[in-house]
């Protein structure tokens with residue numbers, strides 16, 4: 001298959017190690033647990049694993065606060081376990097990419113421990129220090145992004161928690177250290193990286209303008225030259241602050257070292273414009289459809305996109321954009337709508353079985369630093385407990401971090417010991433075992449859908465064309481190349497929609513979650529998903 005790279009054809013599955021599988025019964029997921037479930041992932045149709053951080057960390061931000069990039073957090077296991085995981089993944093013809101978190105370290109990184117002690121430390125300028133806390137910038141995890149440091153009587157910059165000081169990428173010494181770390185991991189045989197908030201490494205440490213910073217391209221290119229060039233690897237840059245046009249432009253230039261990027265604009269459809277995640281409104285799925293249609297337009301020229309509706313920071317897609325009452329059908333419709341567009345599909349652990357969000361009564365049951373800080377901030381702002389809890393139920397990151405639900409056993413088969421975060425009580429109805437045994441399940445539908453995608457190139461890098469773009473409840477589109485045409489139908493609402501699809505009446509039904517006939521009066525049921533195909537016979 002000419003120039004169809006493995007990371008375009010492949011399907012990615014994100015593992016959040018804390019919550020995937022616990023094999024030594026301490027209530028915490030571990031690397032041996034991941035190894036024990038590789039056959040499950042292979043069987044689902046997973047080609048590439050994205051593993052969230054497992055490096056040494058005080059776990060202030062569940063591992064996105066790293067205190068040693070080249071050592072493994074004992075709670076997850078040992079470096080030998082990691083070598084075994086890499087070997088076992090490759091044995092199965094799969095690949096594994098790690099999480100690269102280099103916009104910041106933990107404040108327990110040796111570099112920072114030295115830097116905060118003494119203004120003359122060799123590591124001082126690995127971080128960003130100011131005598132005054134200016135410019136005034138808010139941390140994404142509430143409060144000021146400037147933290148006072150007693151020992152040197154000045155302030156350091158942290159866009160995330162105060163235990164996550166931002167690195168000063170304008171320091172060539174620091175950049176060299178990071179490239180060494182990247183190459184050490186690549187030489188261990190991993191197949192690439194998901195790059196955490198990677199656009200932020202380009203910020204100017206004086207103005208600290210966030211987003212598409214002045215040095216981003218310089219450093220991305222330097223990283224490419226020093227680490228990625230000549231290797232058969234994949235990278236996906238988390239670039240929340242960039243426009244999609246910019247993402248397409250960057251991913252179409254080999255020397256930027258970006259195979260694809262995560263852009264989040266389609267997920268903002270349940271937020272009041274410009275007010276951030278905690279100011280919620282009913283999701284506007286027609287707005288999401290228009291954003292995604294535009295995305296396909298942008299990537300028509302070149303570049304490559306990541307397709308996803310959730311991850312460890314976003315809440316469970318069926319609870320957020322689907323319907324818990326019609327859990328199975330709406331989960332199937334969301335997967336059909338999102339993962340057959342032009343790009344690489346990403347499935348976050350648990351979405352394949354339609355796991356849903358949680359509602360803990362007490363704020364003390366929540367573990368996420370972002371949620372805990374938000375609760376404090378909103379309380380100070382005078383929000384009522386009920387109002388704050390409602391925002392946490394809708395958008396708190398713990399929603400998608402509860403233990404993977406494997407079966408009906410205690411703690412959903414995730415562990416024999418009380419897990420670090422409570423299991424969703426609905427595990428008795430929503431679990432891998434039941435989903436595998438029930439033919440009409442989310443799991444079995446998704447498994448068939450992924451197989452279809454893998455065996456029909458038109459669904460991978462074929463053209464995209466929206467059908468009835470103005471229709472508000474459905475998202476219908478065509479994928480085609482010179483051999484095949486596909487018609488992808490998803491009803492993202494609980495309403496029945498009737499449309500004239502006579503033009504496609506010769507297409508053959510390949511997969512659907514409910515009966516459907518293509519005609520002048522095609523009845524598309526609530527949360528209907530259907531995939532049709534037409535072979536284009538070559539003129540002999």
Ligand code: TEU
Pocket residue numbers: 061064065101140160196197240277312313314370397
């Ligand atoms: O997330 C980047 C980020 O901005 C997140 O804070 C996210 O947009 C927000 O939490 C949505 O609610 C990355 C990691 O994915 C996240 O887990 C880390 O907390 C963050 O960076 C810091 O490393």
Ligand code: CA
Pocket residue numbers: 021022023024025026027028029030075
């Ligand atoms: Ca464990």
